[in-house]
Amino acid sequence: MSEATDPGIWIRGITIRQPWAACILAGKDVENRPTPWSWRGWLLLHAGQATERAPMRDPLVATAIRGRPLHTRAVIGVARLTDCHQDAAETVLCSAWAQPDAFHLVLSDIQELALPIPWLHGQLGPWRPPQDLVDQVLLQLPHLTPEATS
Numbered sequence: 001m002s003e004a005t006d007p008g009i010w011i012r013g014i015t016i017r018q019p020w021a022a023c024i025l026a027g028k029d030v031e032n033r034p035t036p037w038s039w040r041g042w043l044l045l046h047a048g049q050a051t052e053r054a055p056m057r058d059p060l061v062a063t064a065i066r067g068r069p070l071h072t073r074a075v076i077g078v079a080r081l082t083d084c085h086q087d088a089a090e091t092v093l094c095s096a097w098a099q100p101d102a103f104h105l106v107l108s109d110i111q112e113l114a115l116p117i118p119w120l121h122g123q124l125g126p127w128r129p130p131q132d133l134v135d136q137v138l139l140q141l142p143h144l145t146p147e148a149t150s
Contacts (some may be wrong), residue, residue, distance in 0.1 A: 008144040011078075013044040013129045014105075015122030018070040019061055021047040023097070023111060025112045026064040030095040030103035037084045038143050039126045042144065043107075044137060046122040047078040054057035060096060078144060080109040113140050 016024065016031065024031065024045060049072055055061045083106035087093050100102045117136045119129075138144060 001041055004050045010040040011044065011098060011134060012081075012126040013122060013133075014048050014122055015046045015047050015048040018051040018072060019056055019065045020052075021045055021076060022068045022070055023061060023064040024079060024107060024110060025069060026068060027110070028064060028097045029107050030097040031105040031107060033084075033105055033124075034102065036086070036103045037081070037126060040081055040083075041079075043079050043081050043126070044075050044108075044129050044133070045079055046075050046119055047071045047073065047116075048122055048124075049073050061076070069117045071117060073120055075113065075119050075133065076116045077110060077112040078137065078141060079107040079111070080081075082106050082108050099130060111141060111144075113137065115140065 014031070020028070020031070033089050047070075051070060051072060056065070084103055085094070085106070087098060087100070089100075093100065094104055094106070113141065119133060
């Protein structure tokens with residue numbers, strides 16, 4: 001396997017609790033994290049095991065998830081991570097989804113999988129997906145290639 005096709009080089013995974021994972025598929029363009037990330041590029045969006053109920057009462061979240069399934073323990077889409085920053089105190093946040101005092105992972109090119117791929121593994125930091133998982137994603141998104149990273 002060449003470095004260009006090694007999934008550990010060009011794609012990572014990120015595990016996100018529900019309803020936040022579904023919100024990303026609906027257009028949430030920022031994922032909030034406690035620490036900065038240096039990784040840039042494609043991310044597999046993995047809905048973790050946990051579902052937080054309290055955020056579902058927020059009108060922004062409720063509107064985004066209306067009619068959407070809240071899959072758990074599955075890869076549900078991909079997105080491109082283009083930036084990671086923290087907004088300065090007392091400034092307007094970069095997105096309606098951004099939280100103060102968090103590092104904002106800026107997402108673009110968000111694409112939902114037609115069929116979620118069950119996946120029991122994951123972690124909140126960036127993780128390297130195995131080739132068989134990447135292959136399953138590529139069956140649904142064949143245009144997603146290492147060459148599409150730039």
